[in-house]
Amino acid sequence: MYAQMVKSTGKGVQALEDMSPQDRAFQERIDRGEKIEPKDWMPDAYRKNLIRQIGQHAHSEIVGQLPEGNWITRAPTLERKANLLAKVQDEAGHGLYLYCAAETLGVSRDELFEMLHCGKMKYSSIFNYPTLTWADMGAVGWLVDGAAIMNQVPLQRTSYGPYARAMVRICKEESFHQRQGYHIMIKMAKEGTADQKRMAQDAFNRFWYPALMMFGPSDKDSVHSAQSMAWKIKMNTNDELRQKFVDETVPQAKFLSLTVPDERLMFNEETGHYDYSEPDWNEFMDVISGNGPCNTDRLEARKKAWREGSWVREGMMAHADKKAQCKIAAE
Amino acid sequence: MTKSKEWPLWEVFIRGQHGMSHRHVGSLHAVDAEHAIKNARDVYTRRNEGVSIWVVEAENISASSPSDKGPLYEPARDKVYRHPTFYDLPEEAGNM
Amino acid sequence: MSEQTNHLFEFLLRQGDNALVLGHRTSQWCGVGPALEEDIALANTALDLIGQTQLWLGYAAEVEGNNRSANDLAFLRDAYDFRNILMMEVPNEDFGRTLMRQFMFDTYQVPWLTELQNSSNERVAAIAAKSVKEARYHLERSRETVIALGDGTEESNSRMQNALDYLWPYCGEIFGADEVDHAMSEQGVAPVPSTLKGTWRACVERALSEAFLVIPNSEFAHSGGRTGFRHTEHLGHMLATMQTLQRSYPGAEW
Numbered sequence: 001m002y003a004q005m006v007k008s009t010g011k012g013v014q015a016l017e018d019m020s021p022q023d024r025a026f027q028e029r030i031d032r033g034e035k036i037e038p039k040d041w042m043p044d045a046y047r048k049n050l051i052r053q054i055g056q057h058a059h060s061e062i063v064g065q066l067p068e069g070n071w072i073t074r075a076p077t078l079e080r081k082a083n084l085l086a087k088v089q090d091e092a093g094h095g096l097y098l099y100c101a102a103e104t105l106g107v108s109r110d111e112l113f114e115m116l117h118c119g120k121m122k123y124s125s126i127f128n129y130p131t132l133t134w135a136d137m138g139a140v141g142w143l144v145d146g147a148a149i150m151n152q153v154p155l156q157r158t159s160y161g162p163y164a165r166a167m168v169r170i171c172k173e174e175s176f177h178q179r180q181g182y183h184i185m186i187k188m189a190k191e192g193t194a195d196q197k198r199m200a201q202d203a204f205n206r207f208w209y210p211a212l213m214m215f216g217p218s219d220k221d222s223v224h225s226a227q228s229m230a231w232k233i234k235m236n237t238n239d240e241l242r243q244k245f246v247d248e249t250v251p252q253a254k255f256l257s258l259t260v261p262d263e264r265l266m267f268n269e270e271t272g273h274y275d276y277s278e279p280d281w282n283e284f285m286d287v288i289s290g291n292g293p294c295n296t297d298r299l300e301a302r303k304k305a306w307r308e309g310s311w312v313r314e315g316m317m318a319h320a321d322k323k324a325q326c327k328i329a330a331e
Numbered sequence: 332m333t334k335s336k337e338w339p340l341w342e343v344f345i346r347g348q349h350g351m352s353h354r355h356v357g358s359l360h361a362v363d364a365e366h367a368i369k370n371a372r373d374v375y376t377r378r379n380e381g382v383s384i385w386v387v388e389a390e391n392i393s394a395s396s397p398s399d400k401g402p403l404y405e406p407a408r409d410k411v412y413r414h415p416t417f418y419d420l421p422e423e424a425g426n427m
Numbered sequence: 428m429s430e431q432t433n434h435l436f437e438f439l440l441r442q443g444d445n446a447l448v449l450g451h452r453t454s455q456w457c458g459v460g461p462a463l464e465e466d467i468a469l470a471n472t473a474l475d476l477i478g479q480t481q482l483w484l485g486y487a488a489e490v491e492g493n494n495r496s497a498n499d500l501a502f503l504r505d506a507y508d509f510r511n512i513l514m515m516e517v518p519n520e521d522f523g524r525t526l527m528r529q530f531m532f533d534t535y536q537v538p539w540l541t542e543l544q545n546s547s548n549e550r551v552a553a554i555a556a557k558s559v560k561e562a563r564y565h566l567e568r569s570r571e572t573v574i575a576l577g578d579g580t581e582e583s584n585s586r587m588q589n590a591l592d593y594l595w596p597y598c599g600e601i602f603g604a605d606e607v608d609h610a611m612s613e614q615g616v617a618p619v620p621s622t623l624k625g626t627w628r629a630c631v632e633r634a635l636s637e638a639f640l641v642i643p644n645s646e647f648a649h650s651g652g653r654t655g656f657r658h659t660e661h662l663g664h665m666l667a668t669m670q671t672l673q674r675s676y677p678g679a680e681w
Contacts, residue, residue, distance in 0.1 A: 039396060065458035072454050076672035076681035077498045078484075081454070082477045088457050089470035093374055096463045100358040103340060109360065110337045134672055134681070169357065173378070184681070193679050301459065309461025312522050312576065314335045315583025319575035320362035338462070359464055362575070369568055373468040 002060040002124045002148060002214075013230045030232055035161040038104040046231055047105050050160055052121070053233060054102040059116045059123035061095035063298050067131040068140060076134060083180050084137060090177070094170045101162040117303050125284060126214050128292030135188050135196070135203035141181015142252070143204075143211040147245050149174055151215070154235035163233070182252065189256040197257075204253065205261045209279040211249075215242040217281055246274045340389040341367040343374075345381035353385050361386075428491065434610040435548070436490050437510060438617065440500070441607075441653050442554075443483030444511035447501055448662070449532065450476030451669055452519055461522050468568060472529065475561040482554045502673035506662045513652035514597035516662040523576060523583070524590035530573045531594060533566035534630045535601050538623050547615030570634050577638025584639060591640050599648020601627070 016024055023043055029036065036042055068088045075081035099109045115121040126144055131137065152174070156167045189200035216238040219225035228234035253260050262277045286292065338360035344353035356375050361367035367386040375381065428436065453473035460466030484497035495503075514532070519525045540562055543555030576583040604621040611617040635642060651657030672681065 039394065062458075062463070069458035072457055073451065073668050074671050076502070078477055078481050078501055079498075080681055082474055085454050085457060085470055085474055085477070089377075089467055089474070092458070092460075092463050092466045092470070093377070096359060096374060096467070097357055099463070100340070103358070108337055166357070187681055191680070193676065195676055196679055305459035305461070309465075309522065310335060311580070311582045311586060312461035312465070313338065315576045315579025316362045316366070316572070317336050317338060318579040318583070320366070322578060323363065360462065361464065365571070369571070370464040370468065372564075373471050374464060377467075377471070 002057040002151065013226050027230070030159045030230075034159075035164060036159050037161045045227075046233075049228065049231070050163065050233055051102055051105050051107050053228075054098055054105075054163055055107070055112045055115070055121050056123060058095045058098035058102060058112065059121060060127065061091045061098060063116075063123045063127045063302060064144075065091045065095075066298055066301055067127055067129070067294075068137060070131050071134060071137050074134070075137075080137075080184070087141070087177050087180055090173050093173070094166075097166040097169055098163075101160075101166045104162045113306060117299070117306065119290070119299070122288065124214060125287040125292065126210050128287050128294045128298060129206070129210050130294050132206075133199045133203060135184070135199035136207070138181050138184030138188060138200065139203035139207040141177055141179075142185055143181075143207050143249065144214070145174065145177040145181060146249065147211050147214045147241075149178060150241050150245055150248075151236075157232070157235065159232035185256055185258075189258055200256070201258055204258045208261050209283075212242055212245070212276075212279045213281075213284045213287075215239075215245065217284070243273055246276050250274050338362050341371075341386045342389050342392060343367070343371045344385040344387075345371070345375060346383040347381055353383065356380075358389065364388075431610070431614070432490055432492075434607050435614075435616065436487055437607045438611050439483055439487035439490060439551075440508075440510040443480050443487055443497075443500070444509050445515050445532075446476045446479040446483060448509070448511040448515040448665070449528075450474075450480055451665060452515065453525070453529070455519055456522075456525065465522075469525075472565055472568075475558075475565070479554070479558045479561070482557070486550050486554065498673075502670045506658050506666055507655050509652075509658065509662060509666075510655055511652055511662075512597070512600045513649050513659050514594060514600065516652070516659055516665060517594075517597065518661055520590070520593075521586060523586040524593060526569050526572045526576070527587060527590035527594055529565060530569035530634070531598050531631065532601075533562055533569050534634075535620075535623065535627050536562040537566050538626050539620070542618050542623075546617060551616055573640075574634055574638045577635070577640045587638065588640055591635070592643055595643045596645065596647050596649050599646070600650045600652060603650075603653055605654065 014023070016027060019027060022041065026036075026041065026043060026046075036046075065088050068084060068091075072081065072085050072088065075084050099112060102112060103109060112121065116123070126147075131140065149171070152167055152171055156164055156171055158164045158167065185200055188196040189204075192200065219238045225234060225237065229237075250260060250265065260276075264275065264277045266275050267273075268275045287295070290296075339362075340358055341361050341364075342358050343356050345356050346353045359367065359370050359374050361370045364386060367388075368384050371384045371386055376384070450473050453469055453476060456466065456469040457473070458466065460469055480501065481497050484500045488495045488497055488500055514528055517528075537559065540555045540559035544552050544559060546552040546555065573587065577587045578584070602621040602624045604619050608617075608619045608621075612619045632642065652659075672679075
């Protein structure tokens with residue numbers, strides 16, 4: 001998901017009886033559903049994993065501003081412009097909440113930014129795809145936010161208190177995002193002109209598989225995933241969520257009279273789920289390792305914003321320091 | 332590149348419309364208290380959430396340490412007589 | 428359209444186009460601001476301005492009585508029909524210029540909208556009453572930021588001075604006193620903008636001296652935006668971007 005491919009530092013899940021007393025007490029707290037709070041003792045690996053996961057989640061939010069930000073100046077009506085701007089602004093807010101949650105684990109926001117900029121930390125693969133037409137604003141809201149919500153709703157129950165609380169706020173605010181996207185799709189795919197219908201199908205074709213990739217590769221055999229689930233920082237397997245997403249999205253696509261770009265897609269009466277084709281995992285690995293269509297541009301845009309903002313951050317800080325000095329001098 | 336000084340972290344408390352106490356809503360970065368209040372207004376009241384904002388620099392918060400959890404909170408746990416449900420009243424007494 | 432309606436229509440376009448063009452420029456910061464907090468704050472300003480645009484242009488369309496909507500006015504007029512002051516359309520350049528422009532505009536908008544609340548035209552008064560609250564907050568924020576960055580570091584001071592030097596010749600256009608302005612004043616719709624120049628200048632001077640910034644020693648003022656006679660080259664590019672969908676797919680609904 002927004003934290004796909006977070007490599008756990010643990011060596012698989014230990015049985016309770018093999019744990020040190022401290023580790024065991026910690027695991028038992030999690031099993032009882034207690035929240036872990038910043039000052040509580042926690043295993044190093046738990047802390048490290050969380051920093052990576054929350055950091056990656058936060059980076060995804062702010063890099064995720066870029067593909068949609070690409071259309072703010074071209075939104076077709078004043079209403080759409082305001083909706084889209086409010087949504088992309090929310091993403092900045094969500095990034096902010098998540099960075100703050102990560103900071104409670106002893107890493108600063110600037111440090112996290114640096115790790116993003118130098119490529120040491122990743123963000124979700126989905127934001128390395130371009131947004132080419134206005135229909136992409138529909139597809140992104142509907143599919144990308146739809147996939148994100150699927151992951152974020154269960155994370156409200158995650159074991160780390162500040163992360164869970166950030167997710168509660170985020171989920172509450174996100175409720176309009178997917179609807180906003182689907183609404184754009186209705187206008188174009190269902191009620192639109194031939195051109196608009198074509199744009200809608202084209203956007204759907206381009207975003208369907210990248211959206212499926214958002215859940216990450218199958219994690220049947222992953223020890224990392226098992227550890228994260230034991231710690232309740234990951235609540236469902238990638239495959240569970242992907243299936244849920246397909247099951248919910250296919251009828252929505254039908255309502256829009258859009259064709260899912262998967263010839264093998266079929267409802268399986270036996271399982272009660274849709275059978276679908278796996279995305280191209282080679283493409284996924286390419287995108288993750290830096291060769292997606294927009295990786296370079298996205299990262300460059302973030303670095304440029306950070307670089308060009310430095311005089312502002314420094315200037316404002318310097319002014320506040322001077323003011324504080326004057327105050328001390330006056331006392 | 333020389334590392335510049337990071338904006339300090341602030342904790343934000345907001346009192347909503349309904350006369351409840353200020354509640355912790357999250358954190359943000361700002362250069363000073365005034366800036367923190369403005370940022371809080373922009374970040375945490377985008378949906379009309381609040382009518383009053385408090386901010387306090389995170390490093391100025393004194394917190395109880397988690398290992399004190401027992402001594403601090405457990406003594407209150409057995410004082411059930413502080414809770415209204417402790418007192419069984421006959422139904423005839425009505426709502427109280 | 429009678430002459431009287433025409434004047435009111437022009438007046439409303441001036442209000443609406445200022446909000447539209449500045450809102451558009453401000454929205455360009457979304458996702459690339461200097462800090463997350465500032466990014467979010469700028470988006471709030473842009474959202475306020477888009478909201479004001481809808482009100483002003485919506486009313487303008489009604490007054491015109493030509494079956495056009497606020498969206499038609501925003502997305503289907505060409506540059507020569509825009510009535511915003513030139514300062515709104517010049518590029519953002521950097522955060523310094525963006526905030527300096529916002530400050531110059533806000534310092535005018537607050538007393539201006541305060542006056543408009545007493546307009547003889549109820550609709551104008553209502554739009555002003557809603558907008559002035561937003562403008563007051565924008566001013567608080569832009570004023571503080573201009574002072575902070577003017578005072579801050581050597582670099583931030585010099586960037587703010589550059590911004591001021593660049594924008595200064597565009598400020599004078601705010602204080603017009605043409606036929607439309609006088610007509611509005613006679614009908615009690617709005618004061619003549621030039622009457623607010625003193626108030627504006629005093630507020631600007633106070634803030635800029637706190638910011639250690641020097642006002643250029645020139646009274647020269649560009650003009651041509653609020654009459655539509657001669658916009659800058661920048662507006663055409665801005666509209667080409669902003670209007671692309673409405674222009675490319677005539678009649679489509681979004």
